[in-house]
Amino acid sequence: MERFIECWEGLDDPRTGNAGLHDLHEILAIAMCAVLCGAQGSVDMGLFAKSKEPFLRGFLELENGVPSHDTFSRLFRMLDPEQFRAAFQRFMAGFSGQCEGVVAIDGKVLRRSFDRASGKSPLHMVSAWGCDQRLVLAQIATDAKSNEITAVPKLLEMLRLKGTIVTTDALNCQRAIAGQIVDQGGDYVLALKENQATLHDDVVLHLNDPASEKITAEPVVDADHGRIETRTATISTDIAWLIEDHRWPGLAAVGKVERIREIAGKTTSETAYYLLSAALTPERFNEVVRSHWGVENRLHWRLDVVMNEDQDRSRLGNGPHNLAVLRHMALNVMQKDTEKGSLRGKIKRAGWDDAYLARLMTLF
Template identity: 35%
Template sequence: MDGKQLRGTTPTGRRQASVQLVSVWAVEQRLCLTQVPVAEKRSEAVAMPQVLELVDVVGNVVSLDALGTQPALAARLLEREANYVLVLKQNQRELFAQVQARFAPLLVQAPAQEHREKGHGRGEQRRLWLSRYFPLVDAAGAWPGLRTLVCVQTTRWQQGRATCASRYYLSSLGQASASELAGYVRGHWGIENHQHWQPDVTWYEDGCRRDHAPRNLSTLRKLALTLLQCDDTVTSLRRKRKKVARDDNFLR
């Protein structure tokens, strides 16, 4: 679950777009299940509980970015018989500091899972550590069902330069393996790469600015995106879109 601002609707002189949408993305199916607009002058965190009630999450794992990392939302997911993987950032200041301190001595040990890949002119190494024993993380007591802390350290090489970043996660999954947790963490970025990014580059979504059009057309773009991604033709989405416009048989 994640939010997106339609940047083309940002009023002159302001930083926040007037149209913001929170949507739920099914990672394996590459399908947008639902979306809800964020009320004016409110944050994505307010809309997330509303979106959650529209989706059957029983037996699933729900991942949320830092704005959705709230004890109340974690509790609601457990009530709905779902598990969670939540991004932990410094907006949860005390918990973040304690989790960071918990992993400090673990990072000199071998990771529980490691993955390397190359492509698009860059190389990337991802290493994952997890902890299911954290008695000194006092702030964890406020989090319903918290069973596992996760640290993912990413090193990226591009154009002869290396950058390194560490990210932390909270999870209610007590039995999941390191590779499964790595998959959930990696899968969360599917909503960025396959849903948020594609309308921008394939349909120039940020060029849509006025009245109700941005929100309405965002819904139509997601429907079209789902259909194009279901087709197994080996070509870019932009080429598929053009072929649909020119070839009625391909359209059908």
């Protein structure tokens, strides 16, 4: 509990009077245990606390009994989301160490977090995913997809980017974001589409010109779940004229990845274009682009399908934001656990095996 409490240093307790009947850190510990066991909201947390009281009394005082679901709901609605996010960053600073490898930036909407009565739009969480570490490194919330561009610079400020390669989708292919990544000592591989229309057209013409100088890697073929995908990466560093014309911060190379997919006898193809701040080999470029999809497959998919985040109906106050951060922490703890097994299997085991759940809590 001492190490767990250290994670929440600087987090103010917003409750007053009788609302503060239960200890803040004990409520947070119960909530974390509940999420590790598959709880999706305050009602689940209340049921977990009641059914697991003997286990919880093994390391908690619970002087006033176990909290009710109203207690959990009230606390997470009232907690300052910035302080809660800062606590997550302190947790990650000691949990994962220095950022390294590929850091993928992407956003996700919590679909059930809207509130029609108050006109509140669904919460949009923008996350930094450590593709090599397979951990959530940082996150920040916005109230709309359109605000993701302004949220990403704040997210990058939370990270130490020296020696990393930051990847984003085309929405965040922006001069300010590229410049910030370079200024913070990182490199970037940014997806390029029509939102940068003139630059996109020039890159397409250059990479598809037979006379331009470029290097193409051998095709890489992956086959999984009935799908065969062939990816061919091409890089060009002969772009002095592009740099002169567009003045893009840190631009050192441009590249494209041609993908051919075969699914159930049908073949589709697409070509994606990218801006790079480092002259990667086409083989490494292919690996980096492929790594970016880890934020979809290993973070967003798990949150939606395994942890059922999109069905959580927490809508009031700061609840959606704070519970999303709590899920990220739980996901990281599960990922840090060295025992083999799927996330779904680990969640079930935590609910069934008190000793395993206790061991997960020692990872804080």
